[in-house]
Amino acid sequence: MSRVARALFVLLLAAAPAAAQWGGRGWQQLSPEEQRRAWQNYQRYQQLPQQRQQLYENRFQRFQNLPPQEQQRLRQNYEAYRNQDPAARQQFNERYRRWKQGGQPR
Amino acid sequence: MRCHTARRWITADLAGELSPGRVRRLTEHVERCEGCRRERTAYAALDRLLEALPPEAPLSARLEQDTLRRVRLAADDVPERAGFWRWLGMGAPALAGAAVLLLAVRAVVPPEEPASPPTRSKQLAASGRSRATAPAPATARRRATGSVPSEPPPELVANPDLFVNLPVLRNMEKLQHYEAIQTTTLDEQHDGPSNG
Numbered sequence: 001m002s003r004v005a006r007a008l009f010v011l012l013l014a015a016a017p018a019a020a021q022w023g024g025r026g027w028q029q030l031s032p033e034e035q036r037r038a039w040q041n042y043q044r045y046q047q048l049p050q051q052r053q054q055l056y057e058n059r060f061q062r063f064q065n066l067p068p069q070e071q072q073r074l075r076q077n078y079e080a081y082r083n084q085d086p087a088a089r090q091q092f093n094e095r096y097r098r099w100k101q102g103g104q105p106r
Numbered sequence: 107m108r109c110h111t112a113r114r115w116i117t118a119d120l121a122g123e124l125s126p127g128r129v130r131r132l133t134e135h136v137e138r139c140e141g142c143r144r145e146r147t148a149y150a151a152l153d154r155l156l157e158a159l160p161p162e163a164p165l166s167a168r169l170e171q172d173t174l175r176r177v178r179l180a181a182d183d184v185p186e187r188a189g190f191w192r193w194l195g196m197g198a199p200a201l202a203g204a205a206v207l208l209l210a211v212r213a214v215v216p217p218e219e220p221a222s223p224p225t226r227s228k229q230l231a232a233s234g235r236s237r238a239t240a241p242a243p244a245t246a247r248r249r250a251t252g253s254v255p256s257e258p259p260p261e262l263v264a265n266p267d268l269f270v271n272l273p274v275l276r277n278m279e280k281l282q283h284y285e286a287i288q289t290t291t292l293d294e295q296h297d298g299p300s301n302g
Contacts, residue, residue, distance in 0.1 A: 027263040030270065032254075036126065038269040039254040042262045045272060059275040060268045077284040078274045086114065092287065096280050099290040 024064070107135040112142045116149055126253075 030038060045053060063071060084092060115132045118124045124132065136142050262269060274281060 024265060024267045027258060027266045030266055034270050035254050035258075035266070038262060038266045039258060041269040041272040042259065045269060056272065056275045057268070059278050060265075060271065063271060063275060063278065064267075074274055074278070074281045075271075077281040078277060081277060081281065081284070082118075082273070086117065091292070092280075094292060095290040096287050098292060099283065099287045102290070 107131055109135075109139060109142055112136065112139065113145055116142070116146045119146075120149055 112135045115124055115128055119132055136146055
């Protein structure tokens with residue numbers, strides 16, 4: 001029995017860093033630049049209708065449940081998306097519309 | 107700063123992607139330049155309108171059936187007519203339907219600034235911030251967006267990652283399927299009717 005308990009303890013120790021990575025960070029763990037962005041986004045968020053806020057909260061739950069690699073992929077895709085010039089972004093959004101019309105899963 | 111640059115930065119600023127230095131330079135330019143000021147106001151209004159749109163606009167079954175019935179009646183009524191009159195016969199009900207839809211969308215989407223929604227004031231009151239004043243125009247609100255306060259609101263402190271990642275969350279579906287979307291061609295699906 002004690003061997004099982006010890007094995008569980010070792011397993012917990014091994015899983016702790018991964019769990020910490022998946023959990024949310026504290027405010028003080030954010031860089032000044034991230035704090036500034038979070039503050040600005042918070043102000044925008046406060047101006048959204050409740051329905052939209054709820055939508056983002058649900059998405060955040062889903063986002064948090066994604067593996068770290070997938071979260072990183074989404075952030076990288078966002079960087080690529082925002083670095084597009086306005087014409088390219090407009091074209092991407094047009095492609096997105098078409099892609100959605102094609103009956104892709106949500 | 108040139109207007110061309112300013113106008114590129116306006117959209118980036120609205121998406122919260124502009125550095126503080128650029129925000130300052132943009133604000134200075136916009137205060138002097140009426141054209142860019144108009145542009146920013148228009149973009150901000152559009153941004154708010156898009157944000158206010160529900161994920162799926164509700165359409166009443168009655169309105170849908172009524173519109174379809176009118177189109178069917180019009181189609182049955184005009185097979186013999188040709189040219190302009192045929193077009194007019196088909197077009198009028200369609201235009202009427204479009205007008206009704208437009209009115210329905212306007213009823214769903216608030217035209218400008220929503221008049222202090224209860225949720226917002228409730229949340230602001232709960233967080234104890236003095237910003238819970240009457241809603242101001244987007245430009246004025248943006249100017250109030252200064253540096254991070256020494257005591258950030260509890261909501262922000264409790265879940266900072268939500269707000270750091272807000273732009274990602276806003277575009278989540280696009281980002282999840284980014285590669286597939288990039289490879290979607292714009293021409294081939296244009297001819298046939300959509301599946302959605």
